[in-house]
Amino acid sequence: MALLGEFVRLGVRDVVLGPGSRSQALALAAAEFERAGLLRLRVRIDERVGGFLALGIAVETGSPVILVTTSGTAVANLHPAVLEAHHSGVPLIVITADRPESLRGVGSNQTTEQPGIFGSAVRRTWDVAPPVGEPGETETAVALARDAVANVSGPVHLNLAFAEPLSSPFTLPEAELPVATSVVSLPPATVETAVAPLVIDPDAAATLVVAGTCAGPRAEEVARELGAPLIAEVASGAHFGPNLVVAYRELLATANFGDRVERVIVFGHPTLSREVPALIQRAGVETIVVRHGSAEDYNPGRRVAQFVDAVRVEGEPAPPAWAGRWVAASRALIEPIDTAPDIEADAGTHARSELAAVRAPVGRRSLVEAVWRATWPHDRLVLGASRLIREADKVLPGKRITVHANRGLAGIDGTISTALGIALSSRDSGTTRVLVGDLTFLHDVGALLFGEGEERPRIQVIVGNDGGGTIFDGLEVAQSAGASFDRVLYTPQHAPVEALAAAYGWEYRRVDNRGQLDQALTASIGPTIVEVPLPRS
Numbered sequence: 001m002a003l004l005g006e007f008v009r010l011g012v013r014d015v016v017l018g019p020g021s022r023s024q025a026l027a028l029a030a031a032e033f034e035r036a037g038l039l040r041l042r043v044r045i046d047e048r049v050g051g052f053l054a055l056g057i058a059v060e061t062g063s064p065v066i067l068v069t070t071s072g073t074a075v076a077n078l079h080p081a082v083l084e085a086h087h088s089g090v091p092l093i094v095i096t097a098d099r100p101e102s103l104r105g106v107g108s109n110q111t112t113e114q115p116g117i118f119g120s121a122v123r124r125t126w127d128v129a130p131p132v133g134e135p136g137e138t139e140t141a142v143a144l145a146r147d148a149v150a151n152v153s154g155p156v157h158l159n160l161a162f163a164e165p166l167s168s169p170f171t172l173p174e175a176e177l178p179v180a181t182s183v184v185s186l187p188p189a190t191v192e193t194a195v196a197p198l199v200i201d202p203d204a205a206a207t208l209v210v211a212g213t214c215a216g217p218r219a220e221e222v223a224r225e226l227g228a229p230l231i232a233e234v235a236s237g238a239h240f241g242p243n244l245v246v247a248y249r250e251l252l253a254t255a256n257f258g259d260r261v262e263r264v265i266v267f268g269h270p271t272l273s274r275e276v277p278a279l280i281q282r283a284g285v286e287t288i289v290v291r292h293g294s295a296e297d298y299n300p301g302r303r304v305a306q307f308v309d310a311v312r313v314e315g316e317p318a319p320p321a322w323a324g325r326w327v328a329a330s331r332a333l334i335e336p337i338d339t340a341p342d343i344e345a346d347a348g349t350h351a352r353s354e355l356a357a358v359r360a361p362v363g364r365r366s367l368v369e370a371v372w373r374a375t376w377p378h379d380r381l382v383l384g385a386s387r388l389i390r391e392a393d394k395v396l397p398g399k400r401i402t403v404h405a406n407r408g409l410a411g412i413d414g415t416i417s418t419a420l421g422i423a424l425s426s427r428d429s430g431t432t433r434v435l436v437g438d439l440t441f442l443h444d445v446g447a448l449l450f451g452e453g454e455e456r457p458r459i460q461v462i463v464g465n466d467g468g469g470t471i472f473d474g475l476e477v478a479q480s481a482g483a484s485f486d487r488v489l490y491t492p493q494h495a496p497v498e499a500l501a502a503a504y505g506w507e508y509r510r511v512d513n514r515g516q517l518d519q520a521l522t523a524s525i526g527p528t529i530v531e532v533p534l535p536r537s
């Protein structure tokens with residue numbers, strides 16, 4: 001109670017929990033705080049889903065989220081989300097209930113070694129003895145909450161022991177309602193950037209700016225200030241602006257483009273191409289990495305020259321010809337998929353070609369383009385790992401919208417849960433769309449479950465269904481592996497998505513052409529699954 005009260009006083013607003021006996025005191029206290037309007041509480045029975053839901057909330061709000069579980073395997077189910085949060089620098093306060101020390105290591109029910117269970121993936125761990133009603137316990141709880149918030153530049157773990165009785169009835173006395181004094185200010189980069197930023201002179205070298213996930217809009221600003229081409233991955237938060245180069249893979253491998261680069265400035269965590277790490281490892285290229293709160297510094301081939309917390313540009317931008325050549329060449333490389341009808345064509349030809357466009361089958365490119373067109377600044381877009389995010393990264397033009405992808409470890413797990421967390425806490429009134437492959441969808445199908453009374457946000461789960469993991473078809477081994485390939489890599493499936501939608505109470509639409517796709521993307525209000533069958537190749 002004192003612990004949660006202090007978290008609230010420090011500005012923490014969101015709690016996600018799974019049910020369990022050992023954690024009952026925390027769960028009941030959280031429900032009381034919610035009743036008093038001091039916390040938003042989300043309850044999920046599957047802790048892996050709850051973990052990623054909390055991650056999504058923290059990504060969207062930028063504030064730490066409390067995650068509560070009972071003891072035993074419940075704790076281990078948080079590990080995937082904790083790892084992703086660790087690698088992306090997302091603040092999670094993981095509180096796990098445990099038995100007191102005397103009942104550990106002696107075969108007690110539902111008891112394992114919880115302190116240290118997340119290894120180095122948490123910034124700090126506390127193992128706390130059970131409260132027994134002694135004086136000073138409130139102060140200890142308050143100090144613990146402060147300590148946790150001070151360390152939450154990524155996930156932190158509070159393992160709290162509870163002895164019998166595990167809880168007693170209580171209500172929050174009005175007089176004791178904690179007053180939220182401040183919104184949590186996070187410890188990471190904000191503090192460290194007090195260190196003077198590295199000064200960059202645009203004239204010193206032919207420069208390219210690279211933005212991976214978590215980069216944010218600063219990368220775009222720096223590219224403009226430098227007059228540098230901008231390679232901004234689709235979920236970087238910087239995929240817009242006059243210097244954006246979409247066809248970067250091709251250009252990095254083209255004479256007079258990639259080979260002219262002398263200096264690379266990296267923001268965020270690039271993961272979507274081989275060409276970017278190859279460029280950084282080329283002789284004669286100097287790379288500066290601007291840190292972004294991840295646990296690991298991006299350092300391909302350990303060739304990065306400098307890691308800094310921030311950069312400042314001093315001097316006039318490079319001549320426009322430098323970035324201009326890249327931008328123009330990129331535009332020329334990305335042809336529109338459908339050639340527009342000749343302006344001089346008669347009305348009948350126009351009508352026929354428009355009809356043909358509406359009836360055209362949906363491919364991967366037209367799918368990502370339609371989702372991109374439908375998304376506006378008040379919406380949110382979440383991209384699952386695998387083929388579709390790569391397709392999006394290869395072809396989508398710049399647009400200033402909020403895009404998220406779990407690229408810390410690029411797992412196909414927890415994608416729908418993460419998107420639900422984003423949808424539930426988005427300050428804007430738009431729709432959250434999450435674009436996933438079929439295996440990514442099925443991996444997190446449990447996220448579709450809303451317990452009775454749980455809020456159902458505006459969300460569309462768009463499933464590009466090609467019957468398995470077609471990303472593996474692009475591997476060299478696909479040519480040589482023979483009959484086993486499908487069984488162990490493609491992993492074919494025919495799970496009926498419509499039936500799953502019905503089982504979990506989601507609206508469902510199947511889309512067979514581009515016209516239907518555009519309609520489906522703008523039609524729905526409540527949680528909807530849009531299934532888009534795609535060919536394997």
Ligand SMILES: Cc1ncc(C[n+]2csc(CCOP(=O)(O)OP(=O)(O)O)c2C)c(N)n1
Pocket residue numbers: 385386387388410411412413436437438439440441464466468469470471472
């Ligand atoms: C948790 C996890 N398990 C396994 C993988 C390896 N993996 C990467 S992509 C992929 C297949 C994804 O298939 P699907 O979602 O259908 O996308 P597609 O490639 O077919 O578009 C797998 C299994 C992973 N990234 N994360």
Ligand SMILES: [Mg+2]
Pocket residue numbers: 437438439464465466467468469470
């Ligand atoms: Mg697939």
